[in-house]
Amino acid sequence: MGLDRDFAAALAEVVGPDHVRQSPGDLAVYARDATPLFHHPPDAVVFPATTDQVSRVLQLATAYRVPVVPRGSGSNLCAATVPLRGGIILALTRMTQILEVSSEELLARVQPGVTTARLADAAAARNLLYAPDPGSRTTATVGGNIATCAGGLRGLKYGVTRNYVLGLEAVLPTGEVVRTGGRLWKDVAGYDLTRLLTGSEGTLAVITEATVALLPAPAESNTGVAYFESLADASRAVGAIISSGIVPATLEFLDRKCVAVVEEYAGLGLRLDAGALLLFGEDGPLEVVAGNMVRMRKICAESGALEVTVAADVARAEALLTARRCSLPALSRLGSLTILEDVTVPRPRMPEMVGRIDEIAERFDLQIATFGHAGDGNLHPTCVLDPDDEAAVERAHKAFAEVFRTAIRLDGTITGEHGVGAAKLPFLAERLGSAQLGLLRRIKSAFDPAGVLNPGKLGS
Amino acid sequence: MGLDRDFAAALAEVVGPDHVRQSPGDLAVYARDATPLFHHPPDAVVFPATTDQVSRVLQLATAYRVPVVPRGSGSNLCAATVPLRGGIILALTRMTQILEVSSEELLARVQPGVTTARLADAAAARNLLYAPDPGSRTTATVGGNIATCAGGLRGLKYGVTRNYVLGLEAVLPTGEVVRTGGRLWKDVAGYDLTRLLTGSEGTLAVITEATVALLPAPAESNTGVAYFESLADASRAVGAIISSGIVPATLEFLDRKCVAVVEEYAGLGLRLDAGALLLFGEDGPLEVVAGNMVRMRKICAESGALEVTVAADVARAEALLTARRCSLPALSRLGSLTILEDVTVPRPRMPEMVGRIDEIAERFDLQIATFGHAGDGNLHPTCVLDPDDEAAVERAHKAFAEVFRTAIRLDGTITGEHGVGAAKLPFLAERLGSAQLGLLRRIKSAFDPAGVLNPGKLGS
Incomplete structure (x- = not known):
């Protein structure tokens, strides 16, 4: 070539x-x-x-x-x-300027190559919060986060990347530069191209600048951990917390397999005999955090938790969140190939979905552990295997195809926050149906008639 | 015909x-x-x-x-x-069913002809909040709100309609039915058609069902009023409130002319000698509301308010909000033709924008009073005149064309929350530029190649 x-x-x-x-x-x-x-x-x-x-x-x-x-x-x-x-x-890794951070306007303007963590740090330096926090935040760029509409650990309370993009500068395949949205919270002049480009995975235009919304940084935060006999019990607690009127900053779970692997990896003193670990956390004014942590602890206990602890200090709260954040590296050690998946189902269907994942893993003779965002039903079933075991890799493909189909059947989706890319494209028609897939293709053509931008991906 | x-x-x-x-x-x-x-x-x-x-x-x-x-x-x-x-x-006024309201999933599913107020009431009955609250909420339908991406009085803190639409059922001009999004907070399977249809003003598809996100209802709320010598002073107070880390539920202003007209209309005991009235309000847990009201009162006083009062009870808080909500009917009495406009500028540019509106009104010999959402820079300059005075109507058209151009020049937009429709279409090219306008037209064709849906509007 x-x-x-x-x-x-x-x-x-x-x-x-x-x-x-x-x-x-x-x-x-x-x-x-x-x-x-x-x-x-x-x-x-x-x-x-x-x-x-x-x-x-x-x-x-x-x-x-x-x-x-x-x-x-x-x-x-x-x-x-x-x-x-x-x-x-x-x-776009040379375009790394933070052009502006404004406390009065609660926004930042950045080039696409700025890492998410750097943007968050620049905001934090002015006591502001850039809310989206995907796991890859120290590596990933804001441009990439916008292109994939990245999520993170705070989705239910704070939303995902799309909720924070106010305006974009983007270049069309013709070389024309468009500026969508701007510095405004309210702007309905035209179709919502800002949101259309967010999550378009580089198939419609190239993002060259973004204006994103910031929030005042919460004064306090805390985290607790509850162990349950089963994920169904943990899920009941999550439902009860939300029904009680609390939308917590953090609601993360690890299944039994994840807990074991994380404990071996990080030695955090996690309890190994439970069927599920639930992290619950809140941020905001001191009195709100304190009150909601007490209420969540009580709800967990009433929902049959084997044990509930609220972190006594910041260090312990950080350690608990580490349990969640290190799930992937901990699992990755088990095999040289790690397939991390990303289905989402409505919150009440979560136990059923995880049960089905376990059943599929057993049937295909695979190691699949699941962790994820219990607040928004976003699950990360993770399969570790030996890449040289071709039969196992083949089984993994088949198993995940079943996982995706199961998620769709439970009113869920094939990707909550990672994106479609080349990996999920074969399953997109099942999720969207042919009429919607046709729309995607025609929208792609509206932006990129020659098909030069990221061909073979979304919109193909 | x-x-x-x-x-x-x-x-x-x-x-x-x-x-x-x-x-x-x-x-x-x-x-x-x-x-x-x-x-x-x-x-x-x-x-x-x-x-x-x-x-x-x-x-x-x-x-x-x-x-x-x-x-x-x-x-x-x-x-x-x-x-x-x-x-x-x-x-779509026969399709008025509220299909579902779920406390556990924090969502509702409705047909398009349900009024916004009815949805809000159904949510409130379960101690939930449907956050978007456009002025027309008792009349307007959820379908119409989604089609125009309606805003309201709580934009800065709660966002606008687009932030609450989780999924749509919509019918394409071919008769094909598509279901975008769903019951999920996180779903990135495909381009964001949910947000693309939100604000598309009936030009791309017909919305036949919507799944919208709800929030736990705030436990408490309160409102205060501050009078300032000028809108510039009021705007400084708004900037100081936001910079201090508060994102209030309400930040509304009325200019001197609005205050006079509203007082005559509703007899609320408003002070008439000030240049601007600022309503500030907060909702949430009791302690947060109480604390933030005290802090906002203090900031207003320090920013040179002539007088600041926090409502002593719910009735007085409601009366204060009435001052804002009745601005339009009060102004409408002054002439039989009322043109209510809807520009938005970045918050710090608001005083400049209002000053320019006043100058334009004087130059064109028109009565234009301005009220609006000080938190998100969304202004409603309102012109009242005699529709039979053709010369005045002509002058009003010219004046508003200047208002739109001024907003664009100040990094603002020609419509914050009302929509483009036929009324703003002539100004859209100036706001978006020709490359973006071309994209809008090609997106319109992607959905509606025969051009049967709402022709002569957005996408034309």
Whole structure:
């Protein structure tokens, strides 16, 4: 393959020769993102520094009909940034300026390559909160978070990335620059392109700047842990908490298998004889946090918890959240291939869904442990296996296909927060139906008639 | 004009002859919505009772190439439901079932013809809150609110309609039924059609069912009033409140002219010598409300308020909010034509914007009073005049064109919460630019290639 020489020369003229990389090493690195089992090398990796450079690169790519895959840190888990058809990776990792943080307007304006954690830190320095907190926050970029509409641990109380994007600057495949939304909480002038681009996975336009909403930082926070005999019991407690009028900042669960693995990994002193561990947390004014923690502790106890503890101090609260945050690395140690999935079901269907996952795992002879966001029904069944065991990999594919279908049958979805990418595309028709899939394709054409942006992904 | 007879007969077969109306009286009523100066009669008004009937009506309309204008209560203020090109009004006012309200899942499922107030009441009966509260809530329907992405008095703290729509059932012009989103807080399977349909003003699909998010009802609320010498002073207080870490439930202002008119209308005991009145309110747990009211009162005083009062009881708090809610009826008494506009600017630009509105009103010799949502920069400059004074009506059009341009120049928008409809369409290109306008048109074609849905509006 390789790039057309004129095209490569033109790219080098736009971004500078140092910022067009075609070495075998670079191509190998950018052949993959964080998704296992998917890889295909690009023909080049291009690093623009400005919106104008992005625009000129896209004009060239459209003229030469070369696929362009926009990419931040590549931490996505759905193969959204694997360049399946070659072409160029458009890496936005040089566009890393935080352009503005405003306490009075409660917003920040950033370039796409800023990591989510850096944005959150810049907000925190002014006593503000950037609420979306995906697990990958220290690595992932804001541009990537917007492209995948990333979620996180605070979805029920705070919502997901889409709830915080006020405005976008984005470049169309023609090179035209559009500015959607702006610095406004209320703006209904035109179709909601801001939200349409959020979650569009680099298939419609390239995001070059984002204006995001911030909140005043909560004064206090705390976390507690409750152990239950079964996930059904834990789920009943979650239902009772929410029905009681509390929308907690944190409601996370680990199943028995996860607890065992996390405890072995991190030695947090977790109890190993329970069927499910539930983390519950609240943030806000001191009196609200204190009151809600007491109420949640009581509800857990009344719902049959084997044991409930509220963290006595910040260090212990952090340790408890660590249990949840280290589920993935802890599980990853069990096998050299970790498939982390991301189905969501309505909250009351969660125990049924996890039960079905366990049954599927057993039937396909696989190790699948499940953790996730009990507040919003977002489950991460995680399968660890040996990638050289081809039969097992094949079984895992079949098992997850059943998991996705089960989620759909329970009024759920095939991806709550990770995205569709190449990994979930084969299941999208089952979730959306053919009429809706047709709309997606026509919307894709409305933005990208030549199909140069991230081909073979969403909208294909 | 009039309908093709075969088409009319087929419609009657679908919805029943009683539900296809073609009397001169009916056509006259449905020639207008709440927007002054815009009117055009439909050829018929059709009242479907089910999604299936909506689907069959749309199939027929597409086959016969007859325009279809979906409509709830017609309370919109942007001529979104005036059938500019005739055809049929598809009135969804027979689809009025509240299908479900769930405390555990914090959601409701409703048909489009349910009024916003009825949904809010059904939620309140279970101690839940449906947060969007547009001024027209007792008349407007949920379907219409979603179609225009209605806002309201609580935008800064609670967001607008789009933040509460979880899922939609909608019918495409082909008659195909799509179900976007669902009962889930996290779902990224596909482009965000739920948000794309929200605010699409009946130009892309007909909404036949909505699943909306609810919140636990706040335990307490309170309101206070502060008078300032100028709107600039009031605006400084608003900035200081928000910078202090409070995001209040209510931050509404009335300019001097509004205060005078409201006082004459409602006799609330408002002070008439101030340049601006600011209502500030909070809701939530008792201790939070009490604490924030004290802090806001103090900040207003420190920002130079002439007088600050916090309501001593619920009745007085309600009376204060009445001052804001009756601004429009009070102003409407001054002339038989009331043009209520809806620009938004970033919060710090509000005093400048209001100053420019006053200057424009004076220059064009018009009475324009301004009230609005100080928390989110959403202003409602309101012009009252005699509709028979053609010269004045002409001057009002010119004046508002300048108002829109000024808002755009101040990083604002031509409509914060009312919509584009036919009224704002001429100004949309200035707000969005030609590349974005082109996208809107191509998105419209992706949904409605024959152009039967609400032609001459958004996407045209």
